[in-house]
Amino acid sequence: MNRWVVAGALVAVFLAAGIASLFVGTPKDVSDLKNFPGGKVRVSGQLVEYGREGDYIHLILRGRDGFIIRAVVPYDTVVRLAGPSFQFGNEVVVEGFYNPATKTLNITTILKGCHSAYYAPVKS
Amino acid sequence: MSLLGVLLVFLVVVDVATAVYLVNWGPFPLVVKELGAPTAYLNVYVHVPPAVALYVMAALSFALAVWGAWRGLSERALRWMDFSAYSVAALGWYAFVSGTIWAAESWGTPFALDPRQMSILVLALIYSLYPAIRRGVEDPERSVKLAQSFLIAGFALAIISLFAPVLVQALHPRPGTTLGGPLGQYMGMRILLVIAIFLALLFAKPARWTSAVYLAGVVVAVALLYPWLLYQPQRVVNVTDTAIVLESGQVLNVPPEQVLSPAFFNGTPTLPKNFVAVAGGGVELVRHFSAYVNAAIYFAIMAFILRLRERL
Numbered sequence: 001m002n003r004w005v006v007a008g009a010l011v012a013v014f015l016a017a018g019i020a021s022l023f024v025g026t027p028k029d030v031s032d033l034k035n036f037p038g039g040k041v042r043v044s045g046q047l048v049e050y051g052r053e054g055d056y057i058h059l060i061l062r063g064r065d066g067f068i069i070r071a072v073v074p075y076d077t078v079v080r081l082a083g084p085s086f087q088f089g090n091e092v093v094v095e096g097f098y099n100p101a102t103k104t105l106n107i108t109t110i111l112k113g114c115h116s117a118y119y120a121p122v123k124s
Numbered sequence: 125m126s127l128l129g130v131l132l133v134f135l136v137v138v139d140v141a142t143a144v145y146l147v148n149w150g151p152f153p154l155v156v157k158e159l160g161a162p163t164a165y166l167n168v169y170v171h172v173p174p175a176v177a178l179y180v181m182a183a184l185s186f187a188l189a190v191w192g193a194w195r196g197l198s199e200r201a202l203r204w205m206d207f208s209a210y211s212v213a214a215l216g217w218y219a220f221v222s223g224t225i226w227a228a229e230s231w232g233t234p235f236a237l238d239p240r241q242m243s244i245l246v247l248a249l250i251y252s253l254y255p256a257i258r259r260g261v262e263d264p265e266r267s268v269k270l271a272q273s274f275l276i277a278g279f280a281l282a283i284i285s286l287f288a289p290v291l292v293q294a295l296h297p298r299p300g301t302t303l304g305g306p307l308g309q310y311m312g313m314r315i316l317l318v319i320a321i322f323l324a325l326l327f328a329k330p331a332r333w334t335s336a337v338y339l340a341g342v343v344v345a346v347a348l349l350y351p352w353l354l355y356q357p358q359r360v361v362n363v364t365d366t367a368i369v370l371e372s373g374q375v376l377n378v379p380p381e382q383v384l385s386p387a388f389f390n391g392t393p394t395l396p397k398n399f400v401a402v403a404g405g406g407v408e409l410v411r412h413f414s415a416y417v418n419a420a421i422y423f424a425i426m427a428f429i430l431r432l433r434e435r436l
Binding site for chain 2: 122
């Protein structure tokens, strides 16, 4: 078989694998939780508000069609990972266990990129 | 030993020395808005340069495969093609493993399923099939033709992986981001250094003992982990002007300025999220272990690549 034909076939296979790999970890939108039966989920949503309630921090997250959930995470966990002067951005990606009955997500992991750290002041 | 062989040894020694120096004494972000210890960003010196070299070697293997399919390759160029493909596989695994170790601290989870993380895993898996093509196909001419087709197609994966953070939402920074910041000067020099090593390896076979320099680097990187092995460092969760509050709730009556200076930057404390250890009656800043671990793995992978080149 002509090597260019083999290369073409392999390009198709590799492209499919490569493109699929880009979307493996794509989080669900908060709105997708409307039909989610409950359980572990990675979700992304617009942050409406957040604040401290005792030992927990609550976040109100809104999906693309306006569906809203409440997410909670232990205060100590946030301070340990994000520091005492933490701030959430407008878009939040979290992983946790969702309970559709209470529309509450118990956060186990906060996912955050490292986009601005490279421009931070440096300790030499 | 040829002049190029001497140059290669020099580059390898400089690679080990600069990696060790920067991981243990190099600059790191003072304040990080994102997750995890700022010292985890010392990983830029050992994670990014080999990852960039990976794309250079993938481009080289692609160019040689296209040229070979069109005009044919000399024995020497065929060795270059094989070496570049093997290097992509080895560096792909290193980029995935080191990135995953770093992600555990700076992204909040090791398996973030980030598009760059996942696409580099697919790339490493697929390029790992290359030796099977070169050794498994008995007819040498057919083996070369199949290898060329494989590398031409494989480059599509390298392109997808390189631009993954541009194509979809990602935790990984976009290509070129890291060169813009203050960390970029040293990292940029190391990128050029690692690429120079791979280019030198095309023209010069390393002397047998050259890989021993990298193995010595493994020993040094592991040795530099000693605070983690001896002093049980703890994460700082808060500071006052005169005290440091640890994750366990313990309060150290030591001004944070004595451990990390400046203690505040634009009103933000610099020590929280970092690790400190009580050692010898004082409190010391302990750099995040991931940079040392990744340095050790990097040196081991480079020793492997050098031994591989000896046999080609």
